[in-house]
Amino acid sequence: MRTRLLTSAVCLALALPAARPALLQAADSSTYVVNDSHFHLTNYVQQGTDIHDFLKIMGTKVGRVALFGIPLQQTWSYGNTGDFAPTYYLQTDAPLYYYSFTDAFIAMAYRSLARDEQARFDPMITGFNPADMYAADHIKRVLLTFPGVFSGIGEFTIHKEFVSAKIAGETASLTNPALDRILDFAAEAGLVVILHNDVDAPFPKPGQDPYQAVQLGALFRRHPKTSIIWAHCGLGRIVHPVKDQLSIVARALDDPTLSHLSIDISWDEVAKYLVATPESTQAVAELINAHPDRFLFGTDEVAPTEQAKYLKVYDMYAPLFAKLTKEASEKVRKGNYARLFDAARVRVRAWEQANAK
Numbered sequence: 001m002r003t004r005l006l007t008s009a010v011c012l013a014l015a016l017p018a019a020r021p022a023l024l025q026a027a028d029s030s031t032y033v034v035n036d037s038h039f040h041l042t043n044y045v046q047q048g049t050d051i052h053d054f055l056k057i058m059g060t061k062v063g064r065v066a067l068f069g070i071p072l073q074q075t076w077s078y079g080n081t082g083d084f085a086p087t088y089y090l091q092t093d094a095p096l097y098y099y100s101f102t103d104a105f106i107a108m109a110y111r112s113l114a115r116d117e118q119a120r121f122d123p124m125i126t127g128f129n130p131a132d133m134y135a136a137d138h139i140k141r142v143l144l145t146f147p148g149v150f151s152g153i154g155e156f157t158i159h160k161e162f163v164s165a166k167i168a169g170e171t172a173s174l175t176n177p178a179l180d181r182i183l184d185f186a187a188e189a190g191l192v193v194i195l196h197n198d199v200d201a202p203f204p205k206p207g208q209d210p211y212q213a214v215q216l217g218a219l220f221r222r223h224p225k226t227s228i229i230w231a232h233c234g235l236g237r238i239v240h241p242v243k244d245q246l247s248i249v250a251r252a253l254d255d256p257t258l259s260h261l262s263i264d265i266s267w268d269e270v271a272k273y274l275v276a277t278p279e280s281t282q283a284v285a286e287l288i289n290a291h292p293d294r295f296l297f298g299t300d301e302v303a304p305t306e307q308a309k310y311l312k313v314y315d316m317y318a319p320l321f322a323k324l325t326k327e328a329s330e331k332v333r334k335g336n337y338a339r340l341f342d343a344a345r346v347r348v349r350a351w352e353q354a355n356a357k
């Protein structure tokens with residue numbers, strides 16, 4: 001009797017390894033220090049780090065990564081820069097354009113990994129124009145072309161300093177119904193959304209109302225069923241925190257109509273504000289300790305070549321992590337990522353199976 005029970009238990013355990021080890025490994029990320037909710041494998045000219053090399057850069061420090069490219073290609077216009085090949089949007093006046101092939105590139109990179117390696121990545125779809133009413137259809141097409149790969153959409157951008165004005169074609173906006181179609185579909189399929197939208201305009205005039213923040217709040221409230229991560233809390237290189245930003249964010253996080261909203265603190269340009277002084281670090285720590293489920297760590301690094309540079313942002317946040325409760329620190333570093341992306345994996349797979357041709 002006992003031996004038969006044993007054998008059936010063993011068979012059962014054996015039967016499960018195919019699925020469970022990958023998740024288990026991800027679930028057993030206790031050995032890792034952090035998950036990265038915001039990472040670009042490729043840059044503005046679609047060049048980047050080989051994903052197998054990146055796994056080595058992640059090493060034993062980074063457990064899971066939300067993996068995406070950059071949905072915009074920086075044009076190398078000979079008429080503008082001659083033989084100089086720009087690799088970043090600040091290096092030339094030539095326009096940027098949407099580059100949909102990035103999704104196939106990311107999917108194939110993911111598929112080149114072994115199963116247990118795949119479990120450490122949550123690939124994201126970015127290669128769509130958020131001002132195009134057909135963008136939601138692109139996202140569906142990518143899911144059905146590459147089933148079993150993607151967990152979400154983004155980082156995609158509406159208002160971003162220096163970038164939005166350089167994009168050829170209709171400028172994206174927070175009031176465009178194309179964006180509502182995208183977020184509606186994300187809710188239907190269970191996709192996590194990472195949205196980049198500056199909280200204010202660069203160099204705002206004193207007393208100028210940050211229309212972006214107002215339109216953003218309205219957009220978030222129009223999509224209560226969509227799991228949205230607001231990248232960088234809307235901050236940027238030039239776009240600095242608006243007056244009372246912390247209390248505005250605290251009110252938003254206390255508001256039950258925004259319970260589907262999370263915030264990532266990725267990018268060294270953001271860290272420079274948050275840990276600028278002991279006072280700012282203390283204030284941010286208090287906000288996070290009061291809302292431990294709503295913040296995610298991310299690097300926003302682009303195509304790194306070595307771990308020290310890749311994790312520079314994490315090191316910058318050491319004074320902030322030191323002021324967080326044990327619970328909040330674990331959730332910001334790992335727990336919130338696992339909760340949001342595990343839920344997405346299950347739901348998106350179900351949507352793919354239900355809609356497979």
Ligand SMILES: [Zn+2]
Nearest residue numbers: 038040155300
């Ligand atoms: Zn980014």
